[in-house]
Amino acid sequence: MTLIATESLTKVYGGGVTALSDLTVAVxxxxxxxxxxxxxxxxxxxxxxxxxxxxxxxxxxxxGLDPIAETAAVRARVxxxxxxxCLPPDLSAAELVTHLGRISGLPRTVARERASEALRxxxxxxxxxxxxxGYSTGMKQRVKLAQALVHDPDLLLLxxxxxxxxxxxxxxxxxxxxxxxTEFGISVLVCSHLLGEVERICDTLVAIEGGRLLRADHIAAxxxxxxxxxxxxxxxxxxxxxxxxxxxxxxxxxxxxxxVPLADQGTYDLILGAVAELDLPLxxxxxxxxxxxxxxxxxxxxxx
Amino acid sequence: MPEPTGVIHDIGYxxxxxxxxxxxxxxxALYLHGVRTAxxxxxxxxxKIFPWLVVGIVLLVAAAVTAIRSQIGEVIMTxxxxxxxxxxLVIFFVAVAAPELVSRDLRSGVLPLYFSRPLPHADYxxxxxxxxxxxxxxxxxxxxxxMFLGGAFTADGMGAVWDELxxxxxxxxxxxxxxxxxxxxxxxxxSMTGKRAFAAGGIVAVFLMTTxxxxxxxxxxxxTANQLAGIASPPTLVQGVGLWTxxxxxxxxxxxxxxxxxxxxxxxxxxxxxxxxGCVALLLARYKKVAAR
Numbered sequence: 001m002t003l004i005a006t007e008s009l010t011k012v013y014g015g016g017v018t019a020l021s022d023l024t025v026a027v028x029x030x031x032x033x034x035x036x037x038x039x040x041x042x043x044x045x046x047x048x049x050x051x052x053x054x055x056x057x058x059x060x061x062x063x064g065l066d067p068i069a070e071t072a073a074v075r076a077r078v079x080x081x082x083x084x085x086c087l088p089p090d091l092s093a094a095e096l097v098t099h100l101g102r103i104s105g106l107p108r109t110v111a112r113e114r115a116s117e118a119l120r121x122x123x124x125x126x127x128x129x130x131x132x133x134g135y136s137t138g139m140k141q142r143v144k145l146a147q148a149l150v151h152d153p154d155l156l157l158l159x160x161x162x163x164x165x166x167x168x169x170x171x172x173x174x175x176x177x178x179x180x181x182t183e184f185g186i187s188v189l190v191c192s193h194l195l196g197e198v199e200r201i202c203d204t205l206v207a208i209e210g211g212r213l214l215r216a217d218h219i220a221a222x223x224x225x226x227x228x229x230x231x232x233x234x235x236x237x238x239x240x241x242x243x244x245x246x247x248x249x250x251x252x253x254x255x256x257x258x259x260v261p262l263a264d265q266g267t268y269d270l271i272l273g274a275v276a277e278l279d280l281p282l283x284x285x286x287x288x289x290x291x292x293x294x295x296x297x298x299x300x301x302x303x304x
Numbered sequence: 305m306p307e308p309t310g311v312i313h314d315i316g317y318x319x320x321x322x323x324x325x326x327x328x329x330x331x332x333a334l335y336l337h338g339v340r341t342a343x344x345x346x347x348x349x350x351x352k353i354f355p356w357l358v359v360g361i362v363l364l365v366a367a368a369v370t371a372i373r374s375q376i377g378e379v380i381m382t383x384x385x386x387x388x389x390x391x392x393l394v395i396f397f398v399a400v401a402a403p404e405l406v407s408r409d410l411r412s413g414v415l416p417l418y419f420s421r422p423l424p425h426a427d428y429x430x431x432x433x434x435x436x437x438x439x440x441x442x443x444x445x446x447x448x449x450x451m452f453l454g455g456a457f458t459a460d461g462m463g464a465v466w467d468e469l470x471x472x473x474x475x476x477x478x479x480x481x482x483x484x485x486x487x488x489x490x491x492x493x494x495s496m497t498g499k500r501a502f503a504a505g506g507i508v509a510v511f512l513m514t515t516x517x518x519x520x521x522x523x524x525x526x527x528t529a530n531q532l533a534g535i536a537s538p539p540t541l542v543q544g545v546g547l548w549t550x551x552x553x554x555x556x557x558x559x560x561x562x563x564x565x566x567x568x569x570x571x572x573x574x575x576x577x578x579x580x581x582g583c584v585a586l587l588l589a590r591y592k593k594v595a596a597r
Contacts, residue, residue, distance in 0.1 A: 050420050052596055072422035076324055080420035088412040090348055102333040103421045105324040114320065121317060131348075147417060152320035184317040 001064055003029045003155065003187050004049065008058035011044050011211075019044035021211040022058070031181035033198030033205045033219075034191045041211040042191045043083065046157050049189075050080060063154055076105060079148030083159040083191075086144065089133025093119055093143045096132065097150050104151035111150070118146040121184075122176060138169040145176065149186075156180065156188045162197060174201050231258040231271055232283040243274045262287060331427050338435025342401040351404070358397045359443065362390055366447030370454030383448045383475025384546060384553040387482050390447075391539050394440060394482060395511045398490035401439060403503035405432045406491060411498035415594060425595035429587045433491050440483035448475050474550045485542050485576060488583035495590050511538060531566040535575050544572035 009023040020041045036042050047053040048060055051067035051074055060067060067074045087096065094115055101111035119128045122142040127135070132143060141161060148156055161177060162170040178201040181188045192198045199205060199219060207214040215222075233240055241258055244251045247270055252259035260267060268285075275282050337346075343359070344352035369381045381389060406429075409415055418428055452472045456465045493510060494503040514537035521533035534540035546554050548569025565572065 047596075052419060072327075072424075075420060075422040078420075080416070082413075082416045082420075084413055086413040086415075086417055088408060088414050090351070095346065099333075099337060100417055100421070103330055103418060103423055105326070105330055105422060106320075107323065107325060107329075108333075110320070110322060117318065151324075151421075180317075185319070 001029070002026050002061070003032070003063065004189070005061045006058065007060075009045075009048065009055055009060050010057040011041075011048060011053060012056045019211050020048070020208075023208070023211070023213050024058075025206055025213055025216045027204050027206060027216065029187040030203035031178065031201055032187070032189045033195075033202035034189055034208070035193065035195045035198055035205065036208040036214075037193055040193075040208045042193075042208065043159060044211075045208070046080070046159055046189075046191065049157060050075060050078065076151070077154045079151065079153035079156045081144045081148040081156070081158045081161060083163060085140070087132045087135075087140055090131050092130055093124060093128040093132055093135075093139075093146070097128075097143065097147045100147045101150040106151055114150050114152070115146070118149045119143070121149065121180075122146045123172075137164045138166075138172070141165060141169075141173060142176075145173075149180070153186060156186055157191075158188060159191045160193070161190060162192065162194070170197065174198075177201055227262040228252075228288045229260045229262050229267060229271065229285065230254075230288045231260060231275075231285050232256055233275065234281040234283050236278060236280040239278055240274060240280055243278060244271065247274065259288075327422075327424070327427070330421075330423055331431050334423070334428065334431040335435050335438075338405055338432050339438050341404055342435060342439035344404075354400050355397065358393050359446075361393060362443060362447045363450060365390070366450045367454075370451050374454060374458045382553050383451065383472050384478045384550060386448055386451070386475065387444050387479045388543060388546070388554065390444060391482070394443065394486055395508060395539070397440065397443060398436070398486050399504040399507040401436060402487075402490040402494035402507060403500040405436060406495045407498055407500045407503040410495070410594070411500070416597075419595040425591055426588050428595075429491070429495065429591045433487055433584065433587065436487040436491055437480075437483045440487055441480055444479035444482060445476050448472060448479065471553065474553055478546050478550065478553075481545060481576070482542055484580055485538055488580045488587070489538055492583045492587050492590075495587060514538065515540075527566070531564060531568050532571065534565070535572060538579070541572060541576055541579065544569070545576050548572055 051071040097115035206216040517536040534544040
């Protein structure tokens with residue numbers, strides 16, 4: 001089943017601002033990264049997915065349902081974590097998440113149980129009974145995630161979940177999102193303006209710019225062909241380059257580094273063999289994954 | 305509360321396959337939450353002070369009225385008059401409860417969490433409105449019930465208790481009218497701003513600033529202006545409807561002179577209905593806009 005499908009989706013706001021223009025994309029269940037700069041139309045797309053906005057033109061489907069015609073059915077199966085601060089400071093996390101669970105249609109006792117479960121899964125334990133006003137930003141983000149999870153959705157929409165977090169907090173949040181997508185069996189759409197962040201955890205990447213689709217594909221398809229081995233030797237770089245070239249390896253240069261495309265595991269052996277034969281001091285040999293950003297950059301350059 | 309101690313086993317994430325309740329239950333949950341919020345239940349001790357102070361005062365007044373009546377055997381305040389006499393307290397209660405119900409949610413930005421759930425955007429304001437109406441009705445109705453119980457126990461014979469009940473029912477209806485008018489006006493004002501102090505000030509201002517207009521109209525030389533003066537302010541509007549429908553329960557000899565509506569009683573009733581309808585319509589329009597943000 002297709003998780004999200006849009007067809008020529010266009011949204012023009014009242015003032016004549018085009019937020020999305022002719023967007024056609026289909027993504028499979030899994031962790032989906034939605035990247036784009038601020039104002040690219042990410043939040044508009046989320047609101048369209050939730051049925052909060054009506055498309056100007058085109059069609060949109062979430063979990064095979066139309067969010068405008070079947071709003072309640074869609075929202076019962078979708079959890080939404082907004083970008084901005086949205087927690088009343090004087091309620092405790094447990095009370096808030098329980099209440100919102102009931103608004104999602106859970107019976108009273110189930111809502112209470114699932115609220116503490118959801119809070120436990122995001123890493124909030126005893127502190128869940130304290131007022132949210134006293135929480136750190138990281139804890140608040142976790143509460144926001146827990147309330148999106150409380151009614152056991154099939155799809156989570158996370159709008160900039162790492163906003164305002166320090167590097168450790170970002171890693172923890174991304175690990176949590178990855179765990180939800182893999183272990184919990186819930187599909188996740190993660191919005192971010194930081195490509196480097198979402199590319200680490202997502203299966204599929206959708207990039208939009210100025211309301212238009214830039215690229216949508218499996219992350220594997222975007223990066224697999226581009227893995228590169230970086231070799232650095234303390235001396236004899238030239239000798240090694242010549243030797244590798246003689247072995248029919250297309251060697252590239254980047255400063256003191258030699259870059260060799262990684263064909264298979266044999267490439268490692270060839271390089272290590274060459275270094276050992278020449279008796280050179282190997283400084284490092286690591287696999288460098290091409291960052292998706294470079295792909296986009298290259299693509300844009302070719303356009304220009 | 306002592307928690308059971310021991311090793312917590314991580315049993316992993318559990319999918320939920322049980323029932324998901326429909327719109328009626330969700331509305332009910334939001335409504336009950338609202339009624340509790342109005343009285344500060346499930347909230348900090350600070351949030352409880354004011355509502356329960358007001359509740360304490362109205363119950364105390366009711367108890368005093370009942371006690372005096374049982375001592376001197378004379379009715380010093382009818383059930384319907386009780387609502388009139390408490391109008392100031394009702395205004396202050398609305399000024400605190402309405403911002404608590406809606407302004408707080410606007411301020412904290414929690415509304416996207418409601419409107420991204422299977423909750424039609426009209427249900428949120430309607431549940432809040434119904435909660436405030438209920439809270440106000442309880443505030444005015446409970447003391448009347450206390451007065452009734454006091455009266456019933458001191459009455460001689462079932463006939464007297466029956467008469468007492470026939471006095472109580474219009475009193476409760478009148479309390480219901482107060483509750484509906486004040487709740488719809490108060491909630492509409494509170495829904496305009498996320499700042500609770502502004503909302504409270506706005507509510508008190510609307511109820512108080514309109515009182516001088518009534519005063520001016522009622523001293524104009526035109527008799528029609530005098531008789532229609534009460535329409536200008538919600539409290540006197542409600543009183544006018546009460547005077548038209550149950551004059552003998554509200555008017556005692558000493559204040560009958562300045563409470564003359566002439567033949568405009570139905571006008572008061574129509575204006576009251578229009579006021580409530582207008583407020584509810586604006587409230588729904590307001591939340592239709594808020595929901596799409």
